[in-house]
Amino acid sequence: MNDNEYPMNTDSIDEKWSDGEREILRATYRAMVEHGYSSLSISKIADELGKTKASVYYHYDSKEELLVSFLDFVVDRFKSDLAEERTEPPDTALENVIERLVPLELDDERFHGQVVLLELRSQTSRNEAFRDRFTEINELLVGIVRDIVERGIETGTFRDVEAARVAEHIVATVNGARIDRVSTDRGAAPAAVRVSLSSYIDSELRKRE
Amino acid sequence: MNDNEYPMNTDSIDEKWSDGEREILRATYRAMVEHGYSSLSISKIADELGKTKASVYYHYDSKEELLVSFLDFVVDRFKSDLAEERTEPPDTALENVIERLVPLELDDERFHGQVVLLELRSQTSRNEAFRDRFTEINELLVGIVRDIVERGIETGTFRDVEAARVAEHIVATVNGARIDRVSTDRGAAPAAVRVSLSSYIDSELRKRE
DNA sequence: GTCTATAAGGTGATAGAC
DNA sequence: GTCTATCACCTTATAGAC
DSSP states (O other): OOOSOOOOOSOOSOTTSOHHHHHHHHHHHHHHHHHOGGGOOHHHHHHHHTSOHHHHHHHOSSHHHHHHHHHHHHHHHHHHHHOOOOOSOHHHHHHHHHHHHSOSSOOHHHHHHHHHHHHHHTTTTTOHHHHHHHHHHHHHHHHHHHHHHHHHHHHTSBOSOOHHHHHHHHHHHHHHHHHHHHHSOOTTHHHHHHHHHHHHIIIIIBOOO | OOOSOOOOSSOOSOTTSOHHHHHHHHHHHHHHHHHOGGGOOHHHHHHHHTSOHHHHHHHOSSHHHHHHHHHHHHHHHHHHHHOOOOOSOHHHHHHHHHHHHSOSSOOHHHHHHHHHHHHHHTTTTTOHHHHHHHHHHHHHHHHHHHHHHHHHHHTTSBOSOOHHHHHHHHHHHHHHHHHHHHHSOOTTHHHHHHHHHHHHIIIIIBOOO
8 A cells, every 4th residue: 555655754855845845844844833733824934944925925825735735744754754664573563563653752853743743633624635634644554553463363473353443443542642642741641551552452462372 | 539510511500601701602612613723713703702802802801811711611511521420330331431432423513522622632732721621631531431440340340450551541542533533534433443442341351251 | 791993913915126 | 036015904902982
């Protein structure tokens, strides 16, 4: 389902956005971290960019167009952050994906990234393009987990469960924990969920005897 | 932890808000459903109220104050919607709570309620009062589930698991499914999570032999 | 309590010079 | 590509009449 995924962390030859556009998208990201989605404006983006509003409008015809492009930018980062070698044994692969999605420690940069994602997610009911992207993200996550579980069943590591159903469960739990982390002060919750997920994987997936 | 909870659906004697305030809060709710948090304005609320902006400012000194009051209003509704007799046996009590939080069918009214909650939740990183309320909501949910699980352990229905940890897991899963529902087009996901949660409860909680 | 009128400033967006 | 200047409009909030 995802053949052409490369780690785009480094700014390699990437034709998706021009240099000017990427500078604007990066400025948008900073403006969003600082001011939040609901008080984001072209002026604030331009300030962050170090140029004037008119410069922004040279690259984007409207705020709406910029925001959809920004959403792609953020989703792209999320996806490439997730892209990883999948050669490890299924049980450690599963644990690695979970660790990546719900790390025990979350540095400021990733924390801000999750806040931005949550703020964008809150726009899904009002904007179809937004809803499409988050549908895509969740399907990607479920697909990754499902593939690992299926591989585990084939190799005999896991019991013969319904992979799709288990994947939905794990992704829902992971998403719940992620959103809890950025929207409450319940610092201990992510760790509790991590432990509980391991236990779940153990009792529902891992073969006994 | 929650002795004084009554179903406040009907407008009984409730000293928390004056009649005028409640009218404004209800108008705010309608305006929010229609326009979304990020384009919510006093004008739109006044329009929905059928009065002028100045009338709103007679009851609230600032938009900020109104919004925090509105948050209380919404959280209150959420809590009273959850308040329920807890006399059923633990296993059905648990299933009922889950059914209530992640119903298989979601009518428009409740759907809008969850959208509003998600939009308010997206403000948590920018506003401490908001974060406090959502911390409270999640702790309430975890508390409800934990109590049921503990009761199940005492009565011998459930195995002797770590109730707090299992509660965190269930609440995270439920929250993930709830947010998935309002922010993606993955219509089948909530049902899949429901099935998977039942299976989880069965294998992790329910006593065998 | 609700109104009209108004203030001061921010918003998205465009025209035209360089 | 970036700038200045400008537009019409919307924003939060207040003053004062009724």
